[in-house]
Amino acid sequence: MTHHFAARLGPKDGFEPRVPADAGRLYVAELDSLLRSGHGRTAGRVEAVLRSHGRNASVRSRDLLRLAxxxxxADLMTPRRQSYDRWTRHIRLYLALEEPDPWQAEGEALTRLLRFLTGDHWELDIRPGDPEPWPASPEDDDSRGFDTVCLFSGGLDSFVGALDLLSREQRxxxxxxxxxGSGATSVSQAAVGEIVQDRYGSAHAPLLRYFVSPPRQPGRDRENTTRGRSLMFLALGVATAEAFGARRLVVAENGLISLNVPLTSTRLGSLSTRTTHPHFIDMFRGLLRAVGLEVExxxxxxxxxxxxxxxxxxxPDLLMEGLPSTISCAHPEAMRFAGAPNTHCGYCLACMIRRAAVEAAGLKDPTRYVYPDPSSLSGKSAVDLKVLRLALARYAKKPPRMADLLRAGPLPGTDDERMQLLGVYRRGIDELRAFLASQGL
Structure with a gap:
């Protein structure tokens, strides 16, 4: 079954694809209504946030944002359970862009990138569009002098990345x-952003928080794996870098998470994202170069x-101050059923990696976990722990090899870089093993 998804560019775009009579057509609201102010919401819209800093997105970066x-x-509004294997979907995306030529030329590269990112089959039908013009923004002298943009998710890695970067560069x-629906993410970003700005000042460390959310579809279920969000977050970073004249986009993610190696053969369809997997990053860098977006x-x-x-x-002092406010949990919103919304569960793989890391660093963990004792887990809450223990038992007999890493995807780079990736994976596994041992498991 092919899911046909028409993304309209603006109110003047009346495009409707011709699809088989038995195929359902799924429309998203006009793309620019999700990026621009004046369409029912202003706070957090890309155009409004950039304009508040005297900036505007370039045409090429606007098209990247529309694609993303x-x-x-399309990812969120197409439940995987509707697919034959309850995972792999076939999505045909009809997309209007201001300058479609470079994107059309990279059509094959784009579909390969999307297939790796989401694990689905994609078809792209890119056409020219005629959007309402984005107003020019006056230059803001206070916003000059930024060479670097840093993704700031509210997670622990991005918090460390921002602290390290600002301690060196100051801006x-x-x-x-x-x-x-992402309350935990929003709360964490605001909380740790305030800590960073108290130390470095909002002028030197401006935090641009973008609200981009698919339109509501009454009566339709949503997909919860959200792999497609990764591309959008990177696109927001690239568009911001272009707007500020910055040439660097820093993505702070540890190597173990980036590799996203399935712990068992049954977890190849992991719910984890592939945002920073080396193969995806390599393809995304190539796409940026091909369409003329000069951001490294x-x-x-x-x-x-x-x-x-x-x-x-x-x-280290700021790290400890902000650590309990960062969020690593895979499903903090679900903890509302336990009476603790926006709180770490303590038992998902992301929580266990976090807890193992804090312990490995020799720190006292101030984070609140709804279920802090892994040995007390049962049922669905114990699934990640069981899988992790199986993987650790397997690795105890045969340490991780390059073949394990390649199960998650190709690894570009030199032989030395690939060996370094293997090393970081082995050390990450050792951190998890030490954590479980400390818990008596």
């Missing part, structure tokens, strides 16, 4: 994203574990 937002919406633009992606922690990031953080 359309993918994000960087921080970029966050939140959506409808940097992943300074790709060869470090989460524990090593914490242990080597340049601002």
């Amino acid at each position: 937002v359309a993918v994000y919406c 960087a633009v921080l970029v966050g994203h939140y959506a409808r 992606l940097e992943l300074p922690y790709r060869f470090k574990t989460k524990g090593e990031m914490l242990r080597e953080c340049s601002e």
Whole structure:
């Protein structure tokens, strides 16, 4: 079954694809209504946030945002359980862009990138569009002098990345994203952003928090894996870098998470994202070069574990102050059923990696976990723990090999870089093993 998804560019775009009579057509609201103010909401819209800093998105970066937002919406609004294997979907995306030629030329590269990112089959039908013009923004002298933009998710890695970057360079633009229903993310971004700005000042570390959320579809279920969000978050970073004249986009993610190696053969369809997997980053860099977006992606922690990031953080006092406000949990909103919304569960793989890292760094963990004792888990809450223990038992007999890493995707780079990736994976596994041992497991 092919899911046909028409992404309209603006109110003047009346495009309707011709699809088989038995195929359902799914429309997203006009893309620019999700990016611009004056369409029922202003706070957090990309245009309004940039304009408040005297900036505007370039045409090429606007088209990247439209592509990314359309993918994000199609991903969220197409439940995987409707697919034959309850995972792999076939999505045909009809997309209007201001300058479609460079994107059409990269059609094959784009579909490969999307297939790796979401695990689905994609078809792209890119056409020219005629959007309402984005108003020019007056130059703001206070916003000059930024060479670097840093993604700032509200997570622990991005918090460490911002602290390390600002301690060296003193100036960087921080970029966050939140959506409808992502209360934990929004709260964490605001809380740790305030800590950073109290130390470095809002003029030196402006935090641009973008609200981009797919339109509500009454009566339709949503997909909860949200792999497509990764592309949109990167696109927001690239658009911000272009707007500020910055040439660097820093993505702070530890190597263990970036590799996203399935712990067992049954977890190849992991719910984890592939935002910073080396193969995806390599393809995304190539796409930026091909369409003329001159922003360099940097992943300074790709060869470090989460524990090593914490242990080597340049601002240990600020790290400890902000650590309990960062969010790592895979499903903090679900903790509302336990009476603790927007709180770490303590038992998902992301929580266990966080807890192992804090312990490996020799820190006292101030984070509140709804279920702090892994040995007390049962049922669905014990699934990640069981899978992790199986993987650790397997690795105890045969340490991780390059073949394990390649199960998650190709690894570009030199032989030395691939060996460094293997090393960081092994050390990350060792952190998890030490944590479980400390818990008597």
